[in-house]
Amino acid sequence: MSESTQTPTSSRDVGMILQESEDNRPIIEAIEEDNPECSISHTPGLVRITAPGRLVVLQESVEEKLGREWETHEFQMSIVSYFGNIQEWDDDEIVIAWDH
Amino acid sequence: MTLAPEQKKTKKPKKLSMKARYEALTRGLDWEPSYVDKDEMFPHLDYEGIKIHDWAAWEDPFRLTIDAYCKYQAEKDKRLYAVLDGFAQGQGHLSLTDASYLNAMKIFLQGVTPLEYAAHRHFAYLARHFAGPGPRFAALCQSIDEIRHMQTEIHTLSNYNKLYSGMHNWPEHFDRVWYLSVPKSFFDDAMSCGPFEFLIAVGFSFEYLLTNLLFVPFMSGSSFNGDLPTMTFGFSAQSDESRHMTLGLEAIKFLLEQDEDNVELVQGWIDKWFWRSYRVTALVAQMLDYMLPRKVMSWKESFELYFEEQMLGGLFEDLAFYGIKPPRHVEDAIQEKELLSHQVYWTLYQFSFAAGFTTTMPSEEHLNWLSESYPDTFDTYFRPLWDKEAKNRENGGRHFAPGLPQLCQVCQVPMLFTEPGDPTTLCQRESEFEGEIYHTCSNGCQWIFEREPEKYRQAWLPVHQILAGNCGGPTVPDVLEWYGLQDGDAGEYLGSRDHQNWVAWQGEAAADTAAPSETKAGA
Numbered sequence: 001m002s003e004s005t006q007t008p009t010s011s012r013d014v015g016m017i018l019q020e021s022e023d024n025r026p027i028i029e030a031i032e033e034d035n036p037e038c039s040i041s042h043t044p045g046l047v048r049i050t051a052p053g054r055l056v057v058l059q060e061s062v063e064e065k066l067g068r069e070w071e072t073h074e075f076q077m078s079i080v081s082y083f084g085n086i087q088e089w090d091d092d093e094i095v096i097a098w099d100h
Numbered sequence: 101m102t103l104a105p106e107q108k109k110t111k112k113p114k115k116l117s118m119k120a121r122y123e124a125l126t127r128g129l130d131w132e133p134s135y136v137d138k139d140e141m142f143p144h145l146d147y148e149g150i151k152i153h154d155w156a157a158w159e160d161p162f163r164l165t166i167d168a169y170c171k172y173q174a175e176k177d178k179r180l181y182a183v184l185d186g187f188a189q190g191q192g193h194l195s196l197t198d199a200s201y202l203n204a205m206k207i208f209l210q211g212v213t214p215l216e217y218a219a220h221r222h223f224a225y226l227a228r229h230f231a232g233p234g235p236r237f238a239a240l241c242q243s244i245d246e247i248r249h250m251q252t253e254i255h256t257l258s259n260y261n262k263l264y265s266g267m268h269n270w271p272e273h274f275d276r277v278w279y280l281s282v283p284k285s286f287f288d289d290a291m292s293c294g295p296f297e298f299l300i301a302v303g304f305s306f307e308y309l310l311t312n313l314l315f316v317p318f319m320s321g322s323s324f325n326g327d328l329p330t331m332t333f334g335f336s337a338q339s340d341e342s343r344h345m346t347l348g349l350e351a352i353k354f355l356l357e358q359d360e361d362n363v364e365l366v367q368g369w370i371d372k373w374f375w376r377s378y379r380v381t382a383l384v385a386q387m388l389d390y391m392l393p394r395k396v397m398s399w400k401e402s403f404e405l406y407f408e409e410q411m412l413g414g415l416f417e418d419l420a421f422y423g424i425k426p427p428r429h430v431e432d433a434i435q436e437k438e439l440l441s442h443q444v445y446w447t448l449y450q451f452s453f454a455a456g457f458t459t460t461m462p463s464e465e466h467l468n469w470l471s472e473s474y475p476d477t478f479d480t481y482f483r484p485l486w487d488k489e490a491k492n493r494e495n496g497g498r499h500f501a502p503g504l505p506q507l508c509q510v511c512q513v514p515m516l517f518t519e520p521g522d523p524t525t526l527c528q529r530e531s532e533f534e535g536e537i538y539h540t541c542s543n544g545c546q547w548i549f550e551r552e553p554e555k556y557r558q559a560w561l562p563v564h565q566i567l568a569g570n571c572g573g574p575t576v577p578d579v580l581e582w583y584g585l586q587d588g589d590a591g592e593y594l595g596s597r598d599h600q601n602w603v604a605w606q607g608e609a610a611a612d613t614a615a616p617s618e619t620k621a622g623a
Contacts, residue, residue, distance in 0.1 A: 012414050019335045045323030045331055073168045080338040081312050083410040086161035086346055091118045100421035
């Protein structure tokens with residue numbers, strides 16, 4: 001990926017919706033800690049996390065919270081929806097941001 | 101907190117990075133045809149006018165490989181079927197808020213499940229016909245996802261079919277019953293497009309733009325109304341949906357980046373398919389505001405959050421980079437958010453004698469919630485209708501509309517919508533094509549009709565078909581029989597078979613829990 005797509009160019013909100021479950025609680029905690037500007041809202045069964053410009057899920061933080069190994073692919077079990085663009089989905093991180 | 105094992109940081113045996121693994125497993129496996137040329141091998145890629153110069157530029161942000169795909173899909177199914185087992189064994193259906201809640205699920209099974217199957221078929225076609233391995237693989241995964249959704253929906257809702265009406269004949273309902281021609285014609289329209297238009301229609305407009313409006317309310321609604329299996333199915337499907345959204349967004353960016361000439365074509369498709377998809381969500385709007393005994397959020401709130409804020413405020417600003425503008429007629433949709441659910445439910449209420457679900461009048465508490473949720477419109481335009489209907493009902497005259505509604509030639513919704521900015525005047529557009537007059541319900545549908553009149557003149561309109569004698573006979577009972585509706589499927593909810601059973605079962609449950617304490621008191 002080129003440099004230009006990696007730097008966030010916009011501060012418009014991006015977000016993700018996760019299933020509210022026991023399995024996901026540590027993941028949500030990790031996201032909250034790694035994205036200090038994020039805000040969280042609840043509807044029945046769901047948690048919506050939004051943040052200006054960029055949201056990141058870090059493997060290391062999630063593993064620490066879970067106390068076990070966790071591949072970023074596993075995030076598919078948690079995510080219900082998102083808005084923004086998946087800019088990176090790699091071994092160590094998932095990044096959601098707008099391109100422009 | 102459990103202690104993390106110490107050896108956690110000693111990493112597993114070295115393997116390729118996710119990116120390298122994805123490259124290795126999905127690229128370079130293609131072959132160059134030797135005894136046919138490429139155009140013969142992929143014959144459907146040129147006629148729409150889309151220009152693709154480099155298929156390898158397609159990026160899958162999920163970097164999904166077949167091994168990872170199978171592993172996680174299997175896990176999703178395992179979780180779902182565990183819930184279904186527990187539900188069946190524990191008589192879970194009795195913990196629903198009310199049996200009337202299942203009307204929402206009947207519409208879902210009749211109207212959405214067949215679309216999953218249609219999507220499965222058409223993504224399989226794309227998986228054969230795209231000339232690049234990246235999009236072919238993404239389409240293949242989506243095709244498998246869609247058939248999984250269909251199967252899991254059938255399995256999930258079959259638990260209710262044993263006990264409740266309206267779910268026993270959905271594939272035939274989908275082909276025959278009037279309101280189901282709305283989702284059916286939508287998807288038939290998409291499947292009869294070229295491959296790129298289909299991708300913008302379903303992959304982008306439906307799956308990215310409007311999917312949240314369709315699925316998130318259904319899931320939160322089921323969660324809030326005690327329907328654990330549907331909620332679990334919903335999560336299981338929706339976790340695939342985020343992949344489908346990615347495919348849709350990737351598709352549009354790919355087309356826009358490949359050639360500047362694609363921009364105008366893509367814009368036209370967005371304009372058309374936004375409105376087509378939006379009209380299908382009319383059924384969801386009424387479900388959210390009228391069919392859930394315990395409310396999650398209003399249609400208006402949901403539209404503002406998932407569409408205006410996320411899509412208009414976020415996505416279209418992003419697409420502006422490519423010269424893409426927000427969809428044509430989006431202003432009409434925004435204006436309509438105050439009216440849509442009320443107008444649609446009022447119509448379904450009157451025509452539910454010919455439907456695979458039942459309707460009833462909102463309770464006082466429910467009407468108050470609607471007034472609060474729609475302070476600018478409900479008390480002025482809609483509450484008076486229900487006040488009048490309350491009087492009818494008191495006098496034993498629950499209102500059904502005996503005639504057949506006129507349908508829009510494009511979206512096939514009855515012509516129930518009003519003029520933009522004037523909620524008291526019905527909107528009716530006329531277009532002439534080769535000497536015939538065609539009616540549409542809105543500026544959006546008229547624009548779509550006039551763009552491709554030779555396509556939409558062929559629409560199979562349920563009401564026209566009844567009048568032409570193609571639906572079992574000339575009378576309402578003839579038609580209902582041809583629909584395959586049975587006693588208890590249609591009409592008024594209060595006093596219906598489902599309602600009577602529900603009251604009896606709840607009585608038994610109350611008696612069961614009351615019994616032990618009585619014995620105790622007596623002892």
